[in-house]
Amino acid sequence: MEVVIQPDAAAVAVFGADIIDRLISTKPGAVLGLATGSSPLGVYDELIRRCVASTLSFEDATAFLLDEYIGLPPGHPASYRVFIEQHFTGRVDIDASHVHVPDGAADDIVAACHDYEQRIRDAGGIDLQLLGIGADGHVGFNEPTSSLASRTRVKTLTPQTRSDNARFFDNPDEVPHHVVTQGIGTILEARHLLLIANGASKAGAIAKAVEGPVTSMCPASAIQLHPHVTVVIDEAAAAELTLAEYYRDTFAGKPLWQSS
């Protein structure tokens, strides 16, 4: 695992965008795993800027979202399908038919979850999975005690996550209780995990995910089981890391031959 501590959220965004830019430049048809929420927004803005400047193109890329709410009417502004269109996919040149979102409105949600897993397999698997992290250590919507082998399925949000996400809704009571999310097992099959976090509210979760025991009580700690993980965080999110100095030194002295 590589832990990269950047001075601020703006630098985190550029560093994260550089990683995706390098992937798309070497593999234009790459399969991206996308996260929603606030954490990746800076990365998306930077990628949009590069796309508008015609230095980067997503026209051959495919994308799979991590998760979606269950029970929101189609087109609801807080649905992750609308969110990702507004904040990323609708503002770059990716083909809209190549953007896959778990179906939170399916009549048969279980079948839709199996179908989502199959679509990821049919696309050749995810090359790079962008991740945020919840204050309780969730990734995707895999809340604490999620099986570390889980696949795409229905989960129930914790009161903390519902309250954290209430800012995206007019009324906090509107935040759904249920979601569809890629499982931890699904996420771990992506070839590269890129976890982004900013701010003091994420410091505890980052310390547990990176340095704590691998435990379903902190689902993000499962990233320790993956052979290619890049954690890009600002100083505030790094505040509780025991080995922060080691990560800074390692990054500063990184040999040119070592890949990102």
Ligand code: F6R
């Ligand atoms: C969203 C997702 C969630 C968020 C997490 C952090 O697709 O998968 O795990 O990444 O809830 O949310 P923010 O970034 O809003 O703090």
